[in-house]
Amino acid sequence: MARNKFDVDERLESPFQLKHLKRAGKYIARHKWKMIAALVLSALASVATLYIPKITQWVLDEAVPAGDAAMIGRMALLFVGVIALSILFTTIRSRMMAHVSQRIIYDIREDLFAHLQRLPFSYYDSRPAGKILVRVINYVNSVSDILSNGIINMILEIINLVFIVVFMYSTNATLATVIVAGLPFFIGVIILIKPRQRKAWQNQSNKNSNYNAYLAESIDGVRVSQLFDRQEVNMGILEKLATACRSAWLRAVKISNLVWLSSETMTQLVLTFLYIAGVYWMGGGAMVSFGVILAMGQYVSRFWQPITNLANIYNSFVNNIAYLERIFETMDEPVIVDDAPDAEELPPISGEVDFQDVSFAYEEGVPVLEHMDLHVNAGESIALVGPTGAGKSTVINLLCRFYNLNGGRILLHDREGKAHDISRVTLHSLRSQLGIMLQDSFIFSGSLKDNIRYGRLDATDEEIREAARRVRADEFIRRMPMGYQTEIKERGSNLSQGERQLIAFARTLLSDPAILILDEATSSIDTQTEKLLQEGIQELLKNRTSIIVAHRLSTIKNCDRILYISNRGIAEMGSHDELMQKRGLYYQLYTAQVQEESPEKAAS
Ligand SMILES: Nc1ncnc2c1ncn2[C@@H]1O[C@H](COP(=O)(O)OP(=O)(O)OP(=O)(O)O)[C@@H](O)[C@H]1O
Numbered sequence: 001m002a003r004n005k006f007d008v009d010e011r012l013e014s015p016f017q018l019k020h021l022k023r024a025g026k027y028i029a030r031h032k033w034k035m036i037a038a039l040v041l042s043a044l045a046s047v048a049t050l051y052i053p054k055i056t057q058w059v060l061d062e063a064v065p066a067g068d069a070a071m072i073g074r075m076a077l078l079f080v081g082v083i084a085l086s087i088l089f090t091t092i093r094s095r096m097m098a099h100v101s102q103r104i105i106y107d108i109r110e111d112l113f114a115h116l117q118r119l120p121f122s123y124y125d126s127r128p129a130g131k132i133l134v135r136v137i138n139y140v141n142s143v144s145d146i147l148s149n150g151i152i153n154m155i156l157e158i159i160n161l162v163f164i165v166v167f168m169y170s171t172n173a174t175l176a177t178v179i180v181a182g183l184p185f186f187i188g189v190i191i192l193i194k195p196r197q198r199k200a201w202q203n204q205s206n207k208n209s210n211y212n213a214y215l216a217e218s219i220d221g222v223r224v225s226q227l228f229d230r231q232e233v234n235m236g237i238l239e240k241l242a243t244a245c246r247s248a249w250l251r252a253v254k255i256s257n258l259v260w261l262s263s264e265t266m267t268q269l270v271l272t273f274l275y276i277a278g279v280y281w282m283g284g285g286a287m288v289s290f291g292v293i294l295a296m297g298q299y300v301s302r303f304w305q306p307i308t309n310l311a312n313i314y315n316s317f318v319n320n321i322a323y324l325e326r327i328f329e330t331m332d333e334p335v336i337v338d339d340a341p342d343a344e345e346l347p348p349i350s351g352e353v354d355f356q357d358v359s360f361a362y363e364e365g366v367p368v369l370e371h372m373d374l375h376v377n378a379g380e381s382i383a384l385v386g387p388t389g390a391g392k393s394t395v396i397n398l399l400c401r402f403y404n405l406n407g408g409r410i411l412l413h414d415r416e417g418k419a420h421d422i423s424r425v426t427l428h429s430l431r432s433q434l435g436i437m438l439q440d441s442f443i444f445s446g447s448l449k450d451n452i453r454y455g456r457l458d459a460t461d462e463e464i465r466e467a468a469r470r471v472r473a474d475e476f477i478r479r480m481p482m483g484y485q486t487e488i489k490e491r492g493s494n495l496s497q498g499e500r501q502l503i504a505f506a507r508t509l510l511s512d513p514a515i516l517i518l519d520e521a522t523s524s525i526d527t528q529t530e531k532l533l534q535e536g537i538q539e540l541l542k543n544r545t546s547i548i549v550a551h552r553l554s555t556i557k558n559c560d561r562i563l564y565i566s567n568r569g570i571a572e573m574g575s576h577d578e579l580m581q582k583r584g585l586y587y588q589l590y591t592a593q594v595q596e597e598s599p600e601k602a603a604s
């Protein structure tokens with residue numbers, strides 16, 4: 001899969017595609033009555049305000065010359081009434097639309113999150129978490145506004161425009177034509193600016209996404225960066241990304257301002273022309289009245305306003321279509337590790353495992369395992385050792401089906417002895433029978449109790465305590481101020497690493513898996529605690545198949561079989577004693593480690 005990093009722009013170029021908008025229709029359709037009501041209210045509000053120039057005209061041309069004070073009073077009342085109505089309608093509309101746009105955000109985000117939860121590891125391997133966040137947060141926000149208010153505003157501006165033209169022509173057709181004549185020039189300018197404007201905004205959004213990706217990564221890794229005193233270097237990187245963001249933004253604004261600038265210029269030009277023509281006609285035979293010229297002057301800006309707005313809405317549509325595309329692309333991201341259409345429930349397994357001719361690569365052309373065969377008996381304990389990067393964790397990832405194989409198959413036997421290909425059974429029935437403990441177990445925010453029963457929500461308090469007791473976690477939990485109810489901060493930052501690991505052990509024990517997998521699970525625990533934990537682990541291993549990865553070889557010495565993983569497969573296999581006699585790779589690794597730990601012992 002292609003990889004993306006915080007300093008690499010995502011592809012955001014895409015032509016205006018109606019299909020994304022159509023698909024987005026699903027989110028809008030649920031609110032169609034509210035949107036229609038909002039539209040009607042807004043249309044009423046803007047038609048009402050169109051009477052303001054008319055009122056001006058009536059006052060100047062009729063009431064003032066006639067000296068009709070009562071009519072001026074009536075007109076003033078009408079003026080106030082029109083403005084009050086328009087404010088009222090606009091307020092109701094804003095409230096309704098705020099509600100609709102929040103619902104749209106909620107709905108899209110829910111769908112997006114539901115899908116993200118199902119995406120395989122390989123998806124998360126291939127892009128920074130920050131960029132995924134930007135999609136879920138920023139893009140969805142931005143898109144919801146265009147889907148709710150954007151669509152309404154577009155229709156409104158068109159209605160506005162039609163009404164203004166009608167009002168203008170009903171006031172004075174010749175002058176109206178003078179005003180409309182400016183339109184082709186403006187459209188020409190827009191056509192020239194548009195492509196650049198679009199590119200500029202897409203570029204801006206890319207830079208923003210990069211910035212967010214780096215920010216998310218830095219916050220995630222803040223402990224390491226403080227440790228390595230990287231603050232200044234990181235500030236430099238962030239500043240560079242921020243500068244890119246800022247200049248992209250400035251450039252986009254600069255181009256966008258051209259739209260406003262040209263519409264404003266157009267308005268002023270047309271206005272000047274209108275006044276000159278009006279005064280000229282007035283002088284030469286009073287074809288138009290003073291009131292009409294003033295009213296038409298007001299219509300000029302009202303005519304150009306919706307056109308400018310339409311140009312901007314169009315622009316924001318085009319940008320947001322690109323966001324919609326990114327959102328839908330995420331929703332369409334294939335769940336390649338998924339239940340097969342005819343997937344069966346995996347019956348309770350015995351713990352017997354077969355790897356048959358298994359080949360796998362994370363990235364094309366870089367095989368990690370090739371043609372690997374392995375048979376594990378039920379109840380057997382297997383240790384995987386070998387140099388770093390050899391593929392030990394990969395064996396485990398494949399057994400849990402976090403990735404799909406490139407070749408071969410992995411079989412699990414049920415209690416009747418029937419073999420099941422793990423790619424043909426449901427993920428839930430597979431993973432619920434496997435217990436996995438990693439080096440750095442993820443602890444979620446919530447209480448200690450919630451964390452222990454994470455994989456088995458129906459566990460009783462007594463079962464939870466029993467599991468904790470068996471892995472020797474009970475003691476430290478009791479010492480905590482609130483015992484099992486103690487609130488754990490995000491990632492368990494208020495626990496020691498060993499404590500976190502003990503919680504994870506209890507969690508795994510509680511879920512009572514048929515196969516237990518420990519990947520460097522004890523490496524973060526001090527030797528003292530490990531000794532304590534060994535008893536717990538022994539209990540965990542009882543009547544269970546176990547696969548243990550450990551760098552500290554003393555912890556796996558007693559396993560039934562030790563597999564030395566190297567060179568894309570199993571290089572050596574046997575019990576500790578057998579492998580020591582063989583004096584091969586394992587022997588070298590073991591003696592080197594013993595020597596390191598106690599040189600005297602190795603020398604003797
Ligand atoms: N998500 C990934 N994407 C791409 N390559 C990966 C990924 N995870 C691991 N690799 C590569 O696959 C190889 C095997 O990795 P693996 O994690 O299985 O090693 P390991 O034997 O568990 O090492 P260690 O003892 O350090 O944990 C390594 O070369 C590693 O760089």
Ligand SMILES: [Mg+2]
Pocket residue numbers: 392393394519
């Ligand atoms: Mg590993």
